[in-house]
Amino acid sequence: MINTLKLEKDDWFNRLYGLKEKWCTALSKDFFSAGILSSQRSESTNHAVGFKANKSTTLTEFYSIFQATINRWRKTEEKDDFDCTRGIPTSELSMRAILKQAANIYTITLFRDFEEEFKLSVASSEKFKGNVGRTMFFEVWIEGITGSRQEVQFKMEDSTVTCTCKNFEESGWLCFHCLRILHLHSINTILDRYITTRWTRYAKKQIWKRVDTIKRKKGKSTILLVGDYI
Structure with a gap:
């Protein structure tokens, strides 16, 4: 817009563009x-x-x-x-190992989000695009859904999976693109690195344990700041 409308000297537009990572969704997914x-x-x-x-x-x-x-x-x-x-939430789907794990560790609300991603992974298709060393590249998409096609990288040595949709980085749970590739390689559990503590049933318990630990170290009379334990 700045180039097309010749707004290079407009301070407001240039200042707004300088803050693009704060308002542009495409640039804030990391x-x-x-x-x-x-x-x-x-x-x-x-x-x-x-x-x-x-x-x-x-x-x-x-x-x-x-x-x-x-x-x-x-x-x-x-x-x-x-x-x-x-109790543990149930699903209309067959409770495969990865869904059972999700039901046991995630809150009910997050489990429903994960369940939806799992449904989409079952309905999706994948295509092997090639590999560089031990890193494999795939395309994953759902037929008939515009914008669903994304590229997924899978590292065989440690089962690391990343997706160009950046759902895990932005939201904290795996997208259907990643779940499709994990299933393709017979990985039926959510690896610890992909379990975001704040979405789990024990999130509060862990925070209060950290608070108690800090109190013991600093003394009970110490006033704790939020940044000390969050």
Whole structure:
């Protein structure tokens, strides 16, 4: 746009382009964001808080609304935590080894996302494109779905798999492209390097263990900063 419209001397456009990694989705997939766009974060906040507030809402009324919203979030989180500890989620699919593992380690919500990727992997096709040394290159896609074709690299010596869609780097769980290639090589478990702790059932337990460890090292009276253990 800058080149086409000859905006090289426009400070605003040049400054915006200089920040392209912060707003351009194609350039931000190497950074973990849980798959949430910046616009979605603001929209979610507006939906959660703004549904009872308007321009005439007083500060006192807004505080009450916000406090009620926080209480609702906490109750929902407590219910989700309880549901996760009650049992293992089931699937309409045959519970293969990789799905059983996912059901045991992931939260219920994340398991449903992983289950969807698994379904897509079953419906996808792959094509071997060649290899460089011990690294193999594949194309994986779903017939009839535009934009589903991606390139997957698979290293045989350590079963490392990477995909150009960058779903794991951005969201924290394997995409159907990677799952297809892992299945092709008879790898029926999720390797530890592809299990993001924050999506697991024991995420909170590990955080509090780290908090307790830091407290013991620094002394109980020490005030801990978030950065000490996150």
